[in-house]
Amino acid sequence: MSKPTLRPGSDQEWDALLHQLRQAPPAQPRPFFYARVQARLATEASSKAGRLGWVRRPAYVALLGLLGLAMSGDGAALPPAAAAPPSPAARLLSH
Amino acid sequence: MACSLPLSFAFESPAPCADGAASADAELIAQLQQGSEAAFRTLVLRYQDRIYRTAFSLLRSAEEAEDVAQEVFVEVYQTVGQFRGTSALSTWLYRLATSRALQHRRRAAAKKRFAYFTSLLGFDNQVLHDPPDHAHPQALLEGQQGLHLLLAHIGRLPSQQQVAFTLRHEQELSYEEIAAVLQTTTAAVESLLFRARQTLRRHLQAPARHV
DSSP states (O other), rough: OOTTTTTOOOHHHHHHHHHHHHSSSOOOOOOEEEEHHHHHHHHHHHHHHHHHHHHHHHHHHHHHHHHHHHHHGGGGHHHHHGGHHHHHHHHHOOO | OOSSSSOOOSSSSTTTTHHHHHHHHHHHHHHHHHHHHHHHHEEEEEEHHHHHHHHHHHOHHHHHHHHHHHHHHHHHHHHHHOOOOSOOHHHHHHHHHHHHHHHHHHHHHHHHHHHHHHHHTOOOOOOOOOOOOOOOOOOHHOOHHHHHHHHHHHHOOOOOHHHHHHHHTSSSHHHHHHHHHHHHHHHHHHHHHHHHHHHHHHHSSSSOOOO
16 A cells, blocks of 8 residues: 655655665575585586597597507517518419 | 664774674684685674665665675685685675666666667667666556656766765765775775765755756
8 A cells, every 4th residue: 555645765764765675574495405506416417427428439549549559550660571481382483 | 873784893982782793704804714614604694684775775786786796796706715804794785886887877878879879870779768767666566756767867967976975875884984995095985975965965955957
């Protein structure tokens, strides 16, 4: 109900308005707020883990590449073919 | 400030219950930093109403206030290890809540501008006018024109003034507490509040217009 005794814009009206603002029923979160915070934390944690997976992937690729390079260099370490004893056919041809 | 709502800080004249609240918060922080789930639950239950209410006061949307409140507690959980206790726990939480709420508001405003721009180019058929906001419980219950008008004008104040006004008149924080949240001086808070009141009173005295 309006108060006709209050002059519009007066100090009393302003104070009354601020009083109304303070007395307003407080807004509250819906029930089970904590459960929703926990769910959000879990979601964020899983998405972070997913992001980390992508970060790790290039590392795996680089590791695989290094392994491939190491394997491909094995030929240089093998004994040279000249050191092997000549086959009988080669011996016949040489004579 | 009621003792049931502890807001401790190193003030010149602390409330009688402030010391107890400060030590309770310090203990809670210590437990949180050790990874205690129970402490986190206690913190959320202790502060959820205040954080939600602060966000709601700045955004006037239940959905956005819920989002901001959740973000605040998630951030607390993730960064509590870095909390050094130079300010009160409540100050830290209010600071997170107000900055996050303002961030949401800026994002919403940018979205609105983008929607307006795309509608000008004819990309979509979105409605451009502001949807009527009848969300405030008091305005809903009693249909008070004056209060509704006041809330609408509070929403149009510059960010810092709005935060100061809301924390003072809706959360009933002291000037010192508001200064701590805004990381400014008490004199600056007084100035912000003075300008906010002046603007609001000027708008409320003006003949009623479309809000």
